[in-house]
Amino acid sequence: MAEKNDKKQVLFYPDFLFKEAIAALIVVIAVVALALALPMKVGDPADPSDSSFKPRPEWYFMAPFYLLKIFPSSLEIVPTVVLPGLVFIALMVFPFLDRNPETSPRKRPVAMALMGGGVVLTILFTVLGISA
Amino acid sequence: MEENGKKVTRRKFLEAGIGVITGAIAVGLGGTALTSIGAPAITNKREGKWVEAGNASELADGQFHKIGITYDAKDGWLEGKVKQLVYVKVNGEEVFALSATCTHLGCNVNFDEQSGNFKCPCHSGVYDATGENVSGPPTHSLAKLEAKVEDGKLMINTALKEA
Amino acid sequence: MFGRLIEVFDRRLGFREEFKRNVLDHPVPPRINLTYCFGGITFLLYLLLAVTGVAMLFFYVPSIDHAFVTVEYITFDLPLGNPIRAIHHWSANIMITAVFLHMLRVYVYGAYKNPREFNWVTGVFLFGITLAFGFTGYLLPWDQKAYWATKVGVLMPKSLPVAGPFLSQLLMGGDDLGALTLSRFFAIHVAVLPILTVIFLAGHFWMIRRLGISKPL
Ligand code: HEM
Ligand code: FES
Numbered sequence: 001m002a003e004k005n006d007k008k009q010v011l012f013y014p015d016f017l018f019k020e021a022i023a024a025l026i027v028v029i030a031v032v033a034l035a036l037a038l039p040m041k042v043g044d045p046a047d048p049s050d051s052s053f054k055p056r057p058e059w060y061f062m063a064p065f066y067l068l069k070i071f072p073s074s075l076e077i078v079p080t081v082v083l084p085g086l087v088f089i090a091l092m093v094f095p096f097l098d099r100n101p102e103t104s105p106r107k108r109p110v111a112m113a114l115m116g117g118g119v120v121l122t123i124l125f126t127v128l129g130i131s132a
Numbered sequence: 133m134e135e136n137g138k139k140v141t142r143r144k145f146l147e148a149g150i151g152v153i154t155g156a157i158a159v160g161l162g163g164t165a166l167t168s169i170g171a172p173a174i175t176n177k178r179e180g181k182w183v184e185a186g187n188a189s190e191l192a193d194g195q196f197h198k199i200g201i202t203y204d205a206k207d208g209w210l211e212g213k214v215k216q217l218v219y220v221k222v223n224g225e226e227v228f229a230l231s232a233t234c235t236h237l238g239c240n241v242n243f244d245e246q247s248g249n250f251k252c253p254c255h256s257g258v259y260d261a262t263g264e265n266v267s268g269p270p271t272h273s274l275a276k277l278e279a280k281v282e283d284g285k286l287m288i289n290t291a292l293k294e295a
Numbered sequence: 296m297f298g299r300l301i302e303v304f305d306r307r308l309g310f311r312e313e314f315k316r317n318v319l320d321h322p323v324p325p326r327i328n329l330t331y332c333f334g335g336i337t338f339l340l341y342l343l344l345a346v347t348g349v350a351m352l353f354f355y356v357p358s359i360d361h362a363f364v365t366v367e368y369i370t371f372d373l374p375l376g377n378p379i380r381a382i383h384h385w386s387a388n389i390m391i392t393a394v395f396l397h398m399l400r401v402y403v404y405g406a407y408k409n410p411r412e413f414n415w416v417t418g419v420f421l422f423g424i425t426l427a428f429g430f431t432g433y434l435l436p437w438d439q440k441a442y443w444a445t446k447v448g449v450l451m452p453k454s455l456p457v458a459g460p461f462l463s464q465l466l467m468g469g470d471d472l473g474a475l476t477l478s479r480f481f482a483i484h485v486a487v488l489p490i491l492t493v494i495f496l497a498g499h500f501w502m503i504r505r506l507g508i509s510k511p512l
Contacts, residue, residue: 009322010322010323010324010325010327011319011320011321011322011323012318012319012320012321012322012323013150013318013319013320013321014143014146014147014149014150015146015323016323016327016331017146017150018146018149018150019327019329019331019332020332020335020336021149021150021153021154022149022153023329023332023335023336024153024154024157024335024336024339025153025156025157027336027339027340027389027393028157028160028161028339028343030389031340031343031382031385031386031389032378032382034381034385035378035381035382035384035385036378036381038381038385039377039378039381040370040377040380040381040384041370042363042366042367042370042371042436042438043436043438043439043440043441044438044439045363045437045438045439046359046363046437046438046439046441046442047439047442048442048471048472048473050439053439053440053442053443054443055440055443055444055446055447056440056444057433057444057447057448058388058429058433058444059388060388060391060426060429061426061429061430061448064451065447068447068451076454077454077455077456080451080452080453080454080455081451081452081454081455081459088419088423091419091422092416092419094407094415095407095408095409095411095412095415095416096412098407098408101408101409102405103404103405103406103408103509103510104405105403105404105405108405111402111405112403115399115402115403119399161343161346161347162346164350164375164378164379164382165346165347165349165350165379167374167375168350168353168373168374168375168376168379169350169353171373171374171375172373175374208354208368209354209356209361209364209365209367209368209372210361210364
């Protein structure tokens with residue numbers, strides 16, 4: 001099979017894995033460069049009796065953190081439980097709801113609009129949270 | 133070089149590329165992790181220090197005394213108490229100190245009053261009162277420690293002097 | 296030497312042919328571009344995290360009296376400790392991005408569609424696991440940042456009626472963020488999540504093998 005001289009035949013190995021290897025090399029170089037350029041530090045030991053420390057989550061938890069800030073406390077459950085829960089459930093069942101057999105983005109306006117909206121909002125809330 | 137049109141050469145090139153890249157990543161990453169994991173074997177040394185081990189007058193009977201000394205030391209990330217067992221004999225100003233650690237496989241030896249020998253509970257190693265190995269599996273004498281009397285206090289240096 | 300050893304096994308088990316047929320020689324669609332590498336990049340980052348994580352496990356102690364000191368030891372005293380901790384840190388952050396881009400690629404190319412729905416579902420689990428890694432790992436250094444950010448996190452489920460307060464207590468292992476919280480976050484981070492990852496990744500990869508990578512547009 002590998003020896004077949006079919007020009008269009010692209011194999012997982014070595015064709016695709018080679019691409020993956022190049023991508024891997026770039027990522028490893030980036031990670032190592034970051035690790036050497038920005039060495040780790042330590043903060044202050046945890047102090048449960050401190051009252052001045054402003055907690056900040058990692059950037060990837062910024063979106064719910066930001067929503068928690070802007071929602072009135074009577075609706076706190078929305079950013080803490082409802083929204084994250086809905087996002088996960090929606091992601092989980094989405095392939096079963098999307099019955100459109102087309103795969104080209106141009107022929108899936110609704111799916112693309114949903115994704116665009118989701119991505120834009122996530123990035124927006126993340127950026128707002130980080131800059132707040 | 134991959135552009136000479138031959139499929140075989142192209143395949144060889146891709147295979148070599150995959151091999152070199154994954155090999156380099158594996159060796160680099162594995163080497164880093166293993167260096168770090170292995171480093172304490174060389175860097176985590178215990179330095180000898182002088183430790184107070186009681187009043188010399190109470191011990192000055194020419195007999196061996198079993199003394200557990202506790203002192204502050206650095207052990208990796210821990211800066212805390214470390215314990216060590218020694219046998220000490222005080223004769224006036226003269227002090228003789230032996231490590232209790234059997235030179236065979238590290239058990240602590242006991243002093244046997246009757247025979248005047250040190251006996252190891254693990255594999256029956258025997259040492260005489262000078263620490264010399266006389267029978268059993270040990271092939272080295274018990275390590276000695278520097279010891280002295282200072283202002284009436286017995287002082288022991290925790291560094292082992294291997295015979 | 297190593298080749299000889301493989302030869303010995305292969306003569307009895309014939310796995311080389313099997314592996315070649317099932318994995319290596321599998322055709323992939325032509326014209327697949329670099330966005331198809333995001334899954335593989337995520338996997339690579341997971342491996343980097345596993346290796347550096349295990350290396351740190353040789354030194355880290357999950358106790359509120361010692362966690363901070365041992366992290367300090369890794370960061371400042373241990374030879375190559377700093378790069379190891381830094382690679383763990385940066386791989387984790389980039390992994391979140393890589394998972395996100397991988398999901399986007401799969402979504403845009405409609406690769407989640409029949410028959411690959413469950414490939415997507417295992418993927419959503421992996422996405423959740425990745426976030427859980429980030430959340431539990433953040434507490435481990437037991438510094439101010441870790442303590443206060445985690446406090447907010449574990450108290451968030453409290454707003455859920457009825458079960459909420461109990462959920463928070465379950466996360467903390469009691470009424471307060473303390474010794475038992477650190478222990479359980481540690482156990483989840485280094486044992487539970489890696490095992491779950493392996494299970495879901497096995498499903499994820501097996502389905503890819505079975506169904507092949509979907510055709511590009
Ligand atoms: C630990 C995290 C993950 C790893 C290591 C991983 C790895 C991979 C790899 C290596 C592939 C092969 C093709 C490619 O790279 O694009 C793949 C395909 C796929 N992944 Fe993931 N993945 C992860 C998370 C996810 C997530 C979060 C989703 C979506 C919710 C997902 C959905 C899919 C689907 C549907 C395919 C099939 C794509 C196709 O056939 O074209 N994966 N995954
Ligand atoms: S350890 Fe003492 S005789 Fe073996």
